């Protein structure tokens with residue numbers, strides 16, 4: 001009794017002294033607040049096995065710092081934390097936190113517990129071997145799959161127990177410093193090969209009434225549901241009666257079981273240490289059906305089921321390995337889901353896509369996958385471990401004037417410099433971004449007062465070496481309007497001309513290339529005029545140059 005009163009008092013005092021990381025959520029955009037300050041997650045996710053030994057962590061984290069990341073998304077797995085039942089080993093976690101601090105990185109931990117990409121491969125051996133106590137899902141033929149059952153109380157309790165111990169440990173070692181800022185619960189949950197679990201228990205539940213919690217939610221939110229199938233007319237019945245007699249109804253059922261499971265995990269973990277929590281999604285693209293794609297994950301058509309079942313989860317994160325970047329980001333940037341990209345295929349064009357995510361979608365974060373494999377400089381087409389970085393004079397992430405840096409590194413340095421500016425304009429009409437490519441070679445940004453910025457790919461000028469090529473690479477910029485005629489442009493490969501609704505002509509009053517110091521001070525790198533603005537006709541950042549320019553317009 002005395003112990004629990006003391007622990008309650010302690011938590012009240014601790015909480016009031018150190019506000020823990022939290023999400024400032026505005027519905028369609030959000031940002032994480034750490035040490036009482038907002039931040040963008042200018043991040044990268046490690047490959048699955050790259051933070052599993054202390055040696056790797058020690059070797060890799062300094063490289064991440066040089067790449068310009070402010071946050072690393074690092075897996076932490078059940079098999080390493082609880083190798084024997086009830087015996088915990090937090091040494092890998094401690095090492096991640098320690099090396100992150102040494103390299104000025106924040107950490108988002110990815111909990112590889114009961115499921116990692118549908119499978120239960122990251123559960124410890126003692127769990128795997130005891131499939132009586134920890135049952136698996138079954139396919140239609142009654143064959144168990146290597147996927148733990150989302151309906152098993154034993155699975156949930158065991159997963160929750162270690163997850164909560166981990167949260168307690170993070171709280172104990174990190175509440176002050178706040179290196180760990182967010183938690184991903186499981187990884188790309190979804191049932192593979194089948195749309196739902198066909199075990200006896202699951203089938204019994206599937207044939208019983210849909211819970212009132214879900215039908216009430218659907219009724220209450222009927223006008224803002226993201227899937228027509230959930231707009232039901234009657235609110236009493238079994239899953240197939242309410243949602244249709246097919247695999248898509250089965251998928252809704254399975255999603256419900258996953259969401260409830262995740263809610264139990266998140267709620268219990270947050271009760272110990274209230275960090276923001278999210279889940280990530282494996283997409284359902286390429287005309288696949290549920291089960292062919294991981295069924296029942298936090299997919300765009302199941303967002304309402306997940307929101308209802310797992311209210312402790314703040315964000316449904318988008319993992320993007322498919323074509324259609326603009327389309328997918330639009331589908332996950334919703335009135336009730338801020339855009340967070342915990343994974344995207346690691347490619348040079350992520351340099352442009354990151355700008356678009358932060359500038360156009362007010363994204364919380366952007367994180368290419370297996371980021372440790374990305375080279376710092378362009379000359380290094382091979383392994384980054386072979387690069388002689390000691391000779392590189394560009395290790396300061398607040399410096400961006402090296403043409404040697406790889407595209408994503410250059411872009412991240414611009415983002416790190418302008419982070420306070422972007423944060424200041426998030427959620428306002430004064431910030432937007434464009435992403436140009438072979439199909440979309442020009443576009444406009446229109447402001448409410450009738451000012452229009454016409455933004456084209458620099459290849460459209462025909463001056464640059466790549467302009468004659470058949471396929472134009474992606475180019476992008478963020479535009480921030482600081483005042484009526486005062487703008488900042490951040491990007492690469494764009495040319496801007498202007499017009500006003502009042503019909504007046506618009507000219508460039510002044511243009512300069514700038515940099516921002518760590519303290520947020522703008523410094524002029526050079527005054528741009530003459531050839532650099534085509535004698536006052538346009539604002540331009542050549543392709544493959546990564547720059548911040550400040551310009552003022554005037555009417556005549």
Ligand code: DGJ
Nearest residue numbers: 048117187188319343369
């Ligand atoms: C998505 C998963 O979430 C990652 O852990 C990793 O397996 C990648 N796919 C691999 O491409």
